[in-house]
Amino acid sequence: MLIRLSLRNARRSIRDYLIYLITMSGVAALMFAFDSVVFSKDIARMCEDASIMGAMIGLATIFIILIVSWLIHYMVRFMLEKRSREFGTYLLLGMDQKKIARLYLIENLIMGSVAFVIGVFAGFFLEQGLLVLFYQLFSKEYQIHVGISPVGLGVAFVCFFACYLKTLRKSRKLFRNMTISDFMRMEKENERIKAGRDRILQLLFPVGILLLVGAYVVICRLTFSVGILFLCLAMTVAGIYCFYSGLASLLFCYLERKGAGTYRKQYLFILRQLASKLRTMRFTMGTISLLLCVALLGGSIAMMFAQYQETAVRNVLPFDVLVYNEDADYRFEQERRIIEEDTPIAGELVYQIYHNEDKSMIHYLAVHNAAFGGEYCDQNGQLDLSQFEKNNWAYYDYDTYMLEGDYNELRNLLGLAPITLGQEGYAIQVKPRVAKYLDEEIKDRVVEVGAANLKPEGIYTDDFSQNGHNGADFVIIVPDKVRDELTAYYSLYAAKLVAEPSDALKNKLDQYTNGKTGRMTEDEYLAKLESMIASGASVEEIEAFEQEKQLLVFAGISLKATGSDQIISLAADTLVQKTERQATMFAVASIIFPIVYIGLVFLCIALTILAVQQLSDSGKYRFRFDVLRKLGLSERQIDGVVWRQLLIYYMLPALFAVLLSSGISILAGNKFVVYTGASGSGLYYYGLSLMIFFGVYLLYFLATYVGFVRNIRK
């Protein structure tokens, strides 16, 4: 009997709270899809770094479980309140609390299971979609294979029902202490509008705004630290809750004062609805705004990285293969053999980068390149030389030069037109991002090489591998005739291949270089460390070994400079375009996937609560709109009232989230462009994210509107 009743109730709840079910199915689908991908053997085989992605998704899952638990907790309480009279009747009929609690538990678990089953079904398709995406990242053909990953399913199952467990145990406690009259009263409680200390509480509104503005100012003005970040977060959260509490009271006071707006047609009705909704939901609205804000920020960040992925590899690595050697006379013979064995070479060049013991350009950039954020400047904005020489990681010790002939041959490899320099001319090849910081002072200067005074003849911003290979950020192109006046700095080898190389090429080249330079792979390094500890080496010896090798092992580079790219920087002695592209894409995907996962779940949960709040109240609204109808409102006018009411209700947290996140997103986006050299701007990324956000928003809004109108017409 209990089961049958639970089943029937669950069926009714599914009908009444369809949006909730759909969202829970969506959450289950996302959980299943992501978990399956993370634990997929194919992905693990394809990419060694799959564990990073696993960790990121795992981290995201923790947040998601917390928020989904909150949603379930909210919904369980909400449904309990809505159905309190029914539970009171069960008690009246002689059922004991324990039994009712069990009934409710079973009902919720049935709903959860239905959502999970639908979710897994939908998630299967989502998983295939994600896998196709992955395979595309790695330029491989994906064969759709039917089969559900048992590990993925298991993990999703555990995560999904973990969300339920805690909440439902809590609700049992709730039942235990309830009497029949409590249940009967609970329903009335919803309708009660408590007259509070609104005159004082409305002060929270400006306080909230002040806190939010304060948080923004602090994060913009002060130098970044974890303490400040937490301070800002705390201020933001407190600000949001104050804002909503204050807004509810402000509205109540306005109504009490009989403000002019309350005399305008239906607005009295709409304002009262809004005020009482805000009063009962101020904390929920605050949380919803926060969730939406996180979703928007996440979207923005995901867009940044997605855009970066587009440009990064092309910027850094237009060449199929590029190898660096610190020995200026190195001829790269073995490397060429290794490449030749792997894939035929279509064109190649062994060349050198030079210096002139001049430092004008690097000193200029140390001051003007915004990526350093004034790190090397003194109080007057001039170069702090000692600070720069001590901490310089981006640039070589001297300005780097390249011969015109070499430059044109490299351009030829890239399919670019050659340049022609005059007898007394020079050009600058620079990263597009850095070109923005060159002003007349440096663009118009005369470069002295030996006896020659070279005049500027142009700036080139083609993609040119300038993370330490063809200079760091820049290289100065000079006529071949001044070669003897320059000192060879280091040597490079660039190649264009006939076809895509094998996945193993990069490894083979690295192994060769490691063998030659005495560098170690990570495994070799750890083994050596272990053997040192086992053989009882002194702490000093171990530390010396670590200091000597660690950087080489983990960074894998002996480049002396890497340019000023930050956040994601592609720098290595040996660059194989295909491998680096895959690695970058995977690194970027490891960031984007969890962020999108979190963002989507947060967005859907916030919207579900908004929708459920409105739709489940429509019984009450049916009566209210009926009264309005009797007062002479036409159907069209009633639709208008519904439209306005829902719009205000939906837009309030959305606008709030937009206001809150836009400042931060645009700020962060612009910084991102400064540091990484990705194309676009903060506003552009934010706009993209906003479009997706409002797309999903619109879907939920329309579903609510249609459902609402249908309900009040019943």
Place this chain on the structure above:
Amino acid sequence: MNEFIKVCDVEKYYGEGNNITKAVNRVSFSIDHGEFVGIMGASGSGKSTLLNMLSTIDHVTAGHIYYDGLDITALRSEQVAQFRKYNLGFVFQDFNLLDTLTIEENIRLAMTLHGKSKQEIDPVVHGMMSKLGIAEIADKFPYQVSGGQKQRCACARALVNQPKLVLADEPTGALDSRSSMMLLDTFTLMNREFHATILMVTHDAFSASYCGRILFLKDGQIFHELSRGEKTRREFLNQILDVLALTGGDSGYAD
């Protein structure tokens, strides 16, 4: 004649095929301006259906209803809403007050929906509240006041726009006898002072005795009509009870 409402051969059927219920069957009558008319009948006699059609909430199956010569059965839905807005006021058994609005706001809303200004609204609302004795509960919410007060608020709301007709559906149904008497006195006041035309549906003989004229409905048809004339309320009540006794209706007050 000062005829206001004319009901001509109105019918209302529910169901289809062999399963047709005639809720109202060829009813005709008329009401003059300033009249206080009651419609009486047992449950299921069709009195509420008739009221719903008169109040444009429901459509007629056949027949016509004229208000000052205007046939409301021929109006389009937008026009019907307009008609309702400017001509009718409602008082219902369950008050139909909006629970999110205060007593005063419930009354005020009826006027703001008409697009009136604050200057017009405030004196009318306050005057109406003090006349009906609810001025001191103006800022209370419906759940904070008694049933009688709620119903007087509903009356005030029905009257503020000076409608041509006030329709009351079992207005005393949810009230105790003292509150009922107060409300019926209010109705009489509305009728005399504000010259409101009132049409009240009730199954309660005591309430009906406040009316000037009563139509008795049975099985969807008018079977009797009583006018109070110069009779006292007590005499009129007895007369009503006699009619009810004949039909086996409400006879509780006869004993």
